[in-house]
Amino acid sequence: MxxxxxxxxxxxTVVILGVLLLVFFIxxxxxxxVRIMLPPEASQEDVERLRVQMGLDRxxxxxxxxxxxxxxxxxxxxxxxxxxxxALKQVIQRFPATLTLAAVTLAWSLPAALLLGTIAAVRHNSxxxxxxxxxxxxxxxxxxxxxGLILILVFAEQWNILxxxxxxxxxHVLLPALxxxxxxxxxxxxxxxxxxREVLEQDYIRTARAKGLAERIVxxxxxxxxxxxxxxTMVGLxxxxxxxxxxxxxxxxxxxxxxxxxxxxxxxxxxxxxxxxVFFIALAFVGINLVVDVLYTWLDPRVRVR
Amino acid sequence: MTEISSIxxxxxxxxxxxxxxxxxxxxxxxxxxxxxxxxxxxxxxxxAIGATWITPxxxxxxxxxxxxxxxxxxxxxxxxxLLGTDHLGRDILSRMIYxxxxxxxxxxxxxxxxxxLGIAAGLIAGYYGRGYEATIMRLVDxxxxxxxxxxxxxxxxxxxxxxxxxxxxxxVAGWMVYARVVRGQVLSVREREFVEAARAIGASDFRIIRRxxxxxxxxxxxxxxxxxxxxxxxxxxSLTFFGLGVEATxxxxxxxxxxxxxxxxxxxxxxxxxxVAMMLTVLALxxxxxxxxxxxxxxxxxx
Numbered sequence: 357m358x359x360x361x362x363x364x365x366x367x368x369t370v371v372i373l374g375v376l377l378l379v380f381f382i383x384x385x386x387x388x389x390v391r392i393m394l395p396p397e398a399s400q401e402d403v404e405r406l407r408v409q410m411g412l413d414r415x416x417x418x419x420x421x422x423x424x425x426x427x428x429x430x431x432x433x434x435x436x437x438x439x440x441x442x443a444l445k446q447v448i449q450r451f452p453a454t455l456t457l458a459a460v461t462l463a464w465s466l467p468a469a470l471l472l473g474t475i476a477a478v479r480h481n482s483x484x485x486x487x488x489x490x491x492x493x494x495x496x497x498x499x500x501x502x503x504g505l506i507l508i509l510v511f512a513e514q515w516n517i518l519x520x521x522x523x524x525x526x527x528h529v530l531l532p533a534l535x536x537x538x539x540x541x542x543x544x545x546x547x548x549x550x551x552x553r554e555v556l557e558q559d560y561i562r563t564a565r566a567k568g569l570a571e572r573i574v575x576x577x578x579x580x581x582x583x584x585x586x587x588x589t590m591v592g593l594x595x596x597x598x599x600x601x602x603x604x605x606x607x608x609x610x611x612x613x614x615x616x617x618x619x620x621x622x623x624x625x626x627x628x629x630x631x632x633x634v635f636f637i638a639l640a641f642v643g644i645n646l647v648v649d650v651l652y653t654w655l656d657p658r659v660r661v662r
Numbered sequence: 663m664t665e666i667s668s669i670x671x672x673x674x675x676x677x678x679x680x681x682x683x684x685x686x687x688x689x690x691x692x693x694x695x696x697x698x699x700x701x702x703x704x705x706x707x708x709x710a711i712g713a714t715w716i717t718p719x720x721x722x723x724x725x726x727x728x729x730x731x732x733x734x735x736x737x738x739x740x741x742x743x744l745l746g747t748d749h750l751g752r753d754i755l756s757r758m759i760y761x762x763x764x765x766x767x768x769x770x771x772x773x774x775x776x777x778x779l780g781i782a783a784g785l786i787a788g789y790y791g792r793g794y795e796a797t798i799m800r801l802v803d804x805x806x807x808x809x810x811x812x813x814x815x816x817x818x819x820x821x822x823x824x825x826x827x828x829x830x831x832x833x834v835a836g837w838m839v840y841a842r843v844v845r846g847q848v849l850s851v852r853e854r855e856f857v858e859a860a861r862a863i864g865a866s867d868f869r870i871i872r873r874x875x876x877x878x879x880x881x882x883x884x885x886x887x888x889x890x891x892x893x894x895x896x897x898x899x900s901l902t903f904f905g906l907g908v909e910a911t912x913x914x915x916x917x918x919x920x921x922x923x924x925x926x927x928x929x930x931x932x933x934x935x936x937x938v939a940m941m942l943t944v945l946a947l948x949x950x951x952x953x954x955x956x957x958x959x960x961x962x963x964x965x
Contacts, residue, residue, distance in 0.1 A: 367803075370800060371800070371803045371804050371807055372807075374800065374801070374803075374804035375804055375807055375808070377804075378804060378805070378808075379816075382816050382817055382820055383820060385817070385820050385821060389820075392820060392822075493945060493948055493949065493952075494941075494945070496948055497892070497941055497944040497945040497948050498941055499896045499899055499900065499937070499940055499941065499944070500900075501899075501900055501903050501919070502919060502933070502937040502940070502941070505919070505923060505926060505933055505937075506937075508926070509926045509927060509930070513926065513927045514927075597809060600808075600809040600812060603809070603811050603812055603815065603900075604811065604900050607904060615812075618812055618815055618816070619815065619904055619906075622815060622816070622818075622819030622906065623905075623906075630816060630819065634808065634812060634813075634816055637808070637809065637812060638807040638808055641807045641808075641809075642807050
């Protein structure tokens with residue numbers, strides 16, 4: 357089991373190094389990062405100064421080594437927008453906001469999906485099932501920025517009961533969490549429903565029914581337990597994506613998380629911060645996946661043998 | 663010669679393709695949702711193709727004395743602007759019709775690019791295995807560590823916005839899913855008898871891949887691609903909404919939403935109609951994807 361965990365950790369490290377390589381590659385895509393970091397009207401001297409300051413006058417391989425050595429230590433250089441501030445610090449400062457939004461989103465969308473998906477599976481082809489599926493399809497098809505705009509219009513402008521954007525009291529998180537959760541609830545409802553239907557067709561469920569257990573007990577005591585593994589996968593995927601910052605939702609609601617930081621740093625040509633941000637998000641994603649895999653070996657002994 | 667080889671190599675594509683189509687049609691008509699979805703998508707496609715002929719107005723024509731006219735059925739609306747006008751006096755309906763072109767063009771071209779890249783990578787990884795497989799699958803893992811929209815944003819931020827870049831970026835950002843699916847399929851096909859038979863009579867690797875392996879991998883690819891078109895349409899609109907997508911001079915659903923944002927409380931029609939159009943298109947694609955999955959192979963429900 358330890359071997360397996362170590363193997364997975366090594367794989368994750370390779371992925372992280374690859375992520376760094378990709379980030380370096382993207383920023384150097386156009387050949388001259390300084391040109392895109394500075395506004396077009398910048399003077400030639402400014403361009404040269406920034407180039408030397410960032411070490412971009414060196415040959416590319418040397419730059420790459422310097423970038424990797426710095427990045428592994430969490431050093432992505434200084435923010436161009438907030439002089440003197442380390443780029444990674446900017447990202448870490450924004451992380452609590454993303455974490456809050458992710459937690460609230462998951463806190464409502466996951467129980468909702470579990471409940472709705474289970475009911476839909478148990479009452480297969482009933483009106484409840486069909487309604488749940490329509491709701492799920494809608495949730496997956498609504499562009500989140502449009503849903504966000506509508507929620508702002510209804511709750512903030514028309515009824516004036518919730519703040520439309522920003523970060524502050526507990527009320528501020530509701531609309532973004534609702535917007536962001538719609539998609540997750542929709543997807544998870546479908547996953548729970550199809551997983552649950554699969555479980556309900558198993559032999560041990562038939563046995564449980566045959567020995568006369570009430571359907572409620574069959575579902576609660578026998579079926580739900582066997583949903584643990586798919587649900588862990590699902591939640592792991594959700595958390596990975598949520599920590600990646602909801603770029604769109606955070607921007608629509610002016611939520612100061614790491615997703616909005618990505619857009620901000622692109623718009624302000626703050627490339628060191630963009631690099632740090634993208635790296636941080638990928639790191640979170642890979643880390644969560646590793647945790648999920650380790651959880652697996654604990655939940656499902658069959659994995660340990662493999 | 664071709665005659666002989668096609669007899670010699672047992673064909674893997676379904677023997678009677680016509681009956682396959684019939685089966686598809688029958689299954690389609692059974693699902694009411696799928697019929698409606700195919701209809702909606704067809705309408706959008708026809709409208710997009712015929713945009714030049716059916717738009718009542720030039721989508722970019724600004725008539726300032728006709729600013730913010732409500733839809734025809736609301737008080738103050740006029741027949742000549744069925745869905746009203748925006749803050750510059752441009753006809754909403756005409757802009758929406760032209761916008762459908764961009765959405766579909768971006769969605770389908772981006773998926774074509776990522777599909778081709780992903781299929782090629784998946785075939786190589788699955789068929790040749792070893793080093794190729796390890797390298798390609800690690801690349802997949804690396805790129806999967808980035809949220810789709812974040813990767814697209816980062817590349818757009820460097821390359822600059824614009825229609826061509828958006829298509830390219832969405833295409834390159836999405837290949838991994840196909841590579842994964844195709845590789846999985848190839849692994850299960852590779853050892854089958856018909857591949858062995860083809861190899862025994864001396865068919866080249868390229869021929870085996872093209873004639874025997876590839877056709878057997880396409881079913882799940884089509885399912886994935888259908889959902890991916892929907893995702894690309896939403897992502898393009900999101901990028902454009904933030905000013906990092908298609909040029910502002912081109913009418914798109916995303917730019918209409920972004921323009922109309924400031925007028926949401928006073929002129930709801932600016933954002934409602936393009937939003938509904940986008941939602942219906944995406945919904946139709948998702949329903950069709952669901953149906954395809956159910957039709958082709960219900961076991962693929964985790965795709």
